[in-house]
Amino acid sequence: MMHLAWLLLASAAPQAAPAPAPATQPAVSRPRPTPLPVVVDARVAQLRDKALKDEVAYSIVEGLTTEIGPRPPGGSAAQARARDWAVAKLKALGFRNVRVEPYQLHNVWERGEERGEVVAPYPQPLRLTALGNSGATPAAGLTGEVAWFATLNDLLLAPDAAVRGKIAFVSNAMQPTQDGSSYGASGSARFVGPNVAAKKGAAAIVIRSIGTDHGRGPHAGGTNFDAGIAPIPAAALSVADAENLERMVKLGRPVSLRLVLTPRFVGDRMSGNVVAEVPGTDKAAGVVLIGGHLDSWELGTGAIDDASGVGITTAAAKLLMDDHRPRRTVRVVWFGDEEIGGFGGEAYARAHAGERHATASESDFGADRVWRFETNFAAPAKAIGDRLAVALAPLGIVRGTGLAGDGTDIAPVIRTGVAGVDLNQSGLRYFDYHHTPEDTLDRVDPEQLRQNVAAWTAMLAVVADAPEPIGPVPVRP
Amino acid sequence: MMHLAWLLLASAAPQAAPAPAPATQPAVSRPRPTPLPVVVDARVAQLRDKALKDEVAYSIVEGLTTEIGPRPPGGSAAQARARDWAVAKLKALGFRNVRVEPYQLHNVWERGEERGEVVAPYPQPLRLTALGNSGATPAAGLTGEVAWFATLNDLLLAPDAAVRGKIAFVSNAMQPTQDGSSYGASGSARFVGPNVAAKKGAAAIVIRSIGTDHGRGPHAGGTNFDAGIAPIPAAALSVADAENLERMVKLGRPVSLRLVLTPRFVGDRMSGNVVAEVPGTDKAAGVVLIGGHLDSWELGTGAIDDASGVGITTAAAKLLMDDHRPRRTVRVVWFGDEEIGGFGGEAYARAHAGERHATASESDFGADRVWRFETNFAAPAKAIGDRLAVALAPLGIVRGTGLAGDGTDIAPVIRTGVAGVDLNQSGLRYFDYHHTPEDTLDRVDPEQLRQNVAAWTAMLAVVADAPEPIGPVPVRP
Numbered sequence: 001m002m003h004l005a006w007l008l009l010a011s012a013a014p015q016a017a018p019a020p021a022p023a024t025q026p027a028v029s030r031p032r033p034t035p036l037p038v039v040v041d042a043r044v045a046q047l048r049d050k051a052l053k054d055e056v057a058y059s060i061v062e063g064l065t066t067e068i069g070p071r072p073p074g075g076s077a078a079q080a081r082a083r084d085w086a087v088a089k090l091k092a093l094g095f096r097n098v099r100v101e102p103y104q105l106h107n108v109w110e111r112g113e114e115r116g117e118v119v120a121p122y123p124q125p126l127r128l129t130a131l132g133n134s135g136a137t138p139a140a141g142l143t144g145e146v147a148w149f150a151t152l153n154d155l156l157l158a159p160d161a162a163v164r165g166k167i168a169f170v171s172n173a174m175q176p177t178q179d180g181s182s183y184g185a186s187g188s189a190r191f192v193g194p195n196v197a198a199k200k201g202a203a204a205i206v207i208r209s210i211g212t213d214h215g216r217g218p219h220a221g222g223t224n225f226d227a228g229i230a231p232i233p234a235a236a237l238s239v240a241d242a243e244n245l246e247r248m249v250k251l252g253r254p255v256s257l258r259l260v261l262t263p264r265f266v267g268d269r270m271s272g273n274v275v276a277e278v279p280g281t282d283k284a285a286g287v288v289l290i291g292g293h294l295d296s297w298e299l300g301t302g303a304i305d306d307a308s309g310v311g312i313t314t315a316a317a318k319l320l321m322d323d324h325r326p327r328r329t330v331r332v333v334w335f336g337d338e339e340i341g342g343f344g345g346e347a348y349a350r351a352h353a354g355e356r357h358a359t360a361s362e363s364d365f366g367a368d369r370v371w372r373f374e375t376n377f378a379a380p381a382k383a384i385g386d387r388l389a390v391a392l393a394p395l396g397i398v399r400g401t402g403l404a405g406d407g408t409d410i411a412p413v414i415r416t417g418v419a420g421v422d423l424n425q426s427g428l429r430y431f432d433y434h435h436t437p438e439d440t441l442d443r444v445d446p447e448q449l450r451q452n453v454a455a456w457t458a459m460l461a462v463v464a465d466a467p468e469p470i471g472p473v474p475v476r477p
Numbered sequence: 478m479m480h481l482a483w484l485l486l487a488s489a490a491p492q493a494a495p496a497p498a499p500a501t502q503p504a505v506s507r508p509r510p511t512p513l514p515v516v517v518d519a520r521v522a523q524l525r526d527k528a529l530k531d532e533v534a535y536s537i538v539e540g541l542t543t544e545i546g547p548r549p550p551g552g553s554a555a556q557a558r559a560r561d562w563a564v565a566k567l568k569a570l571g572f573r574n575v576r577v578e579p580y581q582l583h584n585v586w587e588r589g590e591e592r593g594e595v596v597a598p599y600p601q602p603l604r605l606t607a608l609g610n611s612g613a614t615p616a617a618g619l620t621g622e623v624a625w626f627a628t629l630n631d632l633l634l635a636p637d638a639a640v641r642g643k644i645a646f647v648s649n650a651m652q653p654t655q656d657g658s659s660y661g662a663s664g665s666a667r668f669v670g671p672n673v674a675a676k677k678g679a680a681a682i683v684i685r686s687i688g689t690d691h692g693r694g695p696h697a698g699g700t701n702f703d704a705g706i707a708p709i710p711a712a713a714l715s716v717a718d719a720e721n722l723e724r725m726v727k728l729g730r731p732v733s734l735r736l737v738l739t740p741r742f743v744g745d746r747m748s749g750n751v752v753a754e755v756p757g758t759d760k761a762a763g764v765v766l767i768g769g770h771l772d773s774w775e776l777g778t779g780a781i782d783d784a785s786g787v788g789i790t791t792a793a794a795k796l797l798m799d800d801h802r803p804r805r806t807v808r809v810v811w812f813g814d815e816e817i818g819g820f821g822g823e824a825y826a827r828a829h830a831g832e833r834h835a836t837a838s839e840s841d842f843g844a845d846r847v848w849r850f851e852t853n854f855a856a857p858a859k860a861i862g863d864r865l866a867v868a869l870a871p872l873g874i875v876r877g878t879g880l881a882g883d884g885t886d887i888a889p890v891i892r893t894g895v896a897g898v899d900l901n902q903s904g905l906r907y908f909d910y911h912h913t914p915e916d917t918l919d920r921v922d923p924e925q926l927r928q929n930v931a932a933w934t935a936m937l938a939v940v941a942d943a944p945e946p947i948g949p950v951p952v953r954p
Binding site: 215 | 598
């Protein structure tokens with residue numbers, strides 16, 4: 001994954017220009033890549049290293065998880081309290097233009113009761129949670145026989161008759177990856193499994209949680225049904241419970257479950273994004289958009305997902321603001337209602353359509369260290385990426401070769417041709433806790449959180465002050 | 478903790494007798510301890526090492542956790558199903574005299590609904606579980622202000638007026654120790670905290686779970702109230718929730734909780750121990766009693782506490798039985814209802830009063846490796862301890878200097894002056910999972926489980942066949 005040129009850049013990073021060759025150096029006998037003469041203002045490194053002592057990010061994560069706790073998507077009262085908390089915090093930190101930008105949510109899905117048990121032949125309780133947009137069982141519950149599929153592909157291959165009237169059970173396991181790419185592959189059991197099972201006539205579906213732990217905390221998360229397909233009850237079993245259920249199935253006798261899932265659609269609700277700014281000196285240069293999301297699934301307290309993201313990006317903007325007034329306006333957004341469909345991000349893009357954005361970046365992958373960055377600048381701005389490589393390398397961050405612009409909340413802005421700058425966190429333990437009861441403050445390593453703040457601070461210092469024009473880029477397919 | 482003599486024994490272990498001194502050895506110039514001429518039959522080592530390939534222990538843990546699941550104390554239906562499973566399994570393994578020994582439980586405590594939440598000023602749910610013998614709240618719940626005490630000592634020091642009518646909250650934290658000794662110190666908040674709070678007029682008490690994790694799974698466990706003291710509602714918060722509540726309290730505003738705990742006393746019930754034997758050749762030599770407990774707290778599936786214990790001891794007895802008929806009868810007991818007061822152990826001692834026991838040993842500290850053994854043989858049998866040191870050293874097991882005889886279930890037998898042989902497992906991660914939802918099969922490391930089986934097999938081979946008389950010992954104070 002690493003290219004030689006980037007390794008050379010990284011090793012040369014602490015110095016502003018290549019060192020002169022020592023007099024005793026032998027004549028070069030074979031071609032070697034020439035280090036780029038990249039120079040980064042020394043104040044970037046100073047500000048970056050100051051950020052390694054940051055306390056703001058942790059105070060935000062601690063405050064949101066302690067004083068608010070879970071902040072359910074869907075326009076919840078807790079999310080409204082969190083917006084009030086955010087406005088007070090952002091004003092106290094000295095940001096300008098702090099405000100809530102309200103938006104309306106339609107046909108909101110709300111979690112209800114959720115219980116499960118093995119009825120026969122090995123009666124015992126199961127730990128599970130309803131998937132977002134799940135259908136409901138009768139209040140007294142639904143009992144059915146398990147139809148087990150090791151993978152989503154096995155479910156797809158199954159004849160309808162093998163699924164009809166049964167509780168489908170897809171048990172594919174997820175392995176950790178640093179870049180989080182295993183989430184996509186394993187996650188399809190959750191993203192599309194319920195829709196597939198519904199089309200085949202399943203009475204309900206349970207999946208093994210999309211997670212890399214072996215615990216009892218189920219992993220929540222959204223799913224979707226095609227228009228015209230009636231949602232069936234859909235739940236994620238904890239990994240330990242899924243492994244136990246799989247062992248039961250493999251003993252060969254029919255296994256029946258009882259599920260009680262009573263989510264409901266509660267109509268329209270108001271919600272909102274919280275916005276704060278560090279005003280720039282050059283309004284025409286475009287906004288540098290950064291942020292994370294304020295809502296969280298209700299099982300945990302949303303520390304890594306995503307109080308950390310709003311904490312990291314806010315702390316970085318604060319460090320820049322306290323140092324100097326940047327060229328470009330830095331706008332920090334604490335997005336609402338990401339978990340159930342990215343509604344805050346969509347509302348932001350609607351509200352700011354036509355406004356010029358230079359870049360968009362989102363922190364929504366926990367609080368472990370940033371290990372890689374990626375960009376997708378157009379030609380006139382490419383040197384900014386080179387300077388980022390120099391500025392970020394001392395933090396142990398490599399330059400990736402992918403196309404930047406990841407993130408649910410910034411996707412609607414990115415889709416208008418805005419350049420992305422991605423700071424990728426290590427995902428090696430993220431999915432141990434993601435969307436589970438275990439997403440709590442103690443999962444955040446303060447040292448790694450500060451490395452994140454330093455990375456974002458360096459990024460802002462380079463990008464917001466860049467003299468180059470940062471223009472539109474080709475839209476990602 | 479390690480004495481030189483034992484270190485020498487350990488290093489000499491693989492050889493049956495001291496090697497002859499090489500001819501070139503210099504004259505001894507200073508006093509050195511003489512290695513004891515301890516000789517252990519080579520078949521002990523062969524049997525011990527065969528046990529390192531054991532599959533029986535794991536099959537028992539897997540079966541109990543998969544086919545039965547939680548086995549609540551208090552004469553539960555699940556425990557009855559587990560007894561049936563045990564009888565079938567023990568017979569299939571070839572044991573003799575397999576039977577259930579029934580006993581009656583009086584005034585059984587049964588868990589009910591259990592929920593908690595912070596009402597103000599930071600409303601959010603709390604994860605908790607009722608302590609065994611807890612009183613009940615009204616069905617609609619009990620709301621009260623928190624009176625926080627960092628330690629049990631602070632609660633003891635508090636004037637009644639600081640506690641009366643409030644929800645006491647004791648938040649002492651536990652650190653892991655290899656020998657598990659920190660359980661005693663930290664655990665007193667659970668063992669006696671509710672009784673102390675009740676005497677001071679508290680409306681209820683919540684404690685930080687007695688555990689070394691930082692998760693959301695509360696640690697269940699029993700408590701006791703003095704005669705004449707009305708039980709108050711008493712619950713353990715998960716460690717993460719207790720840490721969050723402590724942060725809230727430290728913000729300085731009054732914090733109020735709502736608790737819903739509806740346990741009840743359901744009267745008398747029948748329960749039982751499962752007993753199996755490897756008959757010995759010399760009935761007069763006394764029984765070698767080993768075992769673990771079959772019941773488990775209901776949050777997990779009781780893999781480390783204590784399916785492992787019954788699995789380990791059963792597998793070791795099976796290995797001995799398949800090898801030869803021992804001198805002493807080995808009796809394996811799967812005790813019932815340990816968690817709520819050791820009722821199975823008491824019933825066993827009553828049922829077998831007057832019968833001669835040579836030794837009693839219990840495995841009830843998880844499935845991690847045995848790191849130490851201890852004995853308390855009377856003088857005529859002391860050489861057995863020396864042979865155990867030789868036989869166990871290759872497994873990395875040291876000889877401790879404490880007095881053996883630990884264990885709730887064997888305590889009533891030990892109290893009659895029977896010698897104990899303790900094989901102590903490492904407790905460094907035991908209290909991460911102990912009594913929590915996380916006590917499931919995947920916490921059992923099959924390699925360490927097999928090391929346990931090997932240790933118990935070697936112990937049985939040495940003790941059950943020992944030619945020395947194993948007589949009564951002074952009763953532990």
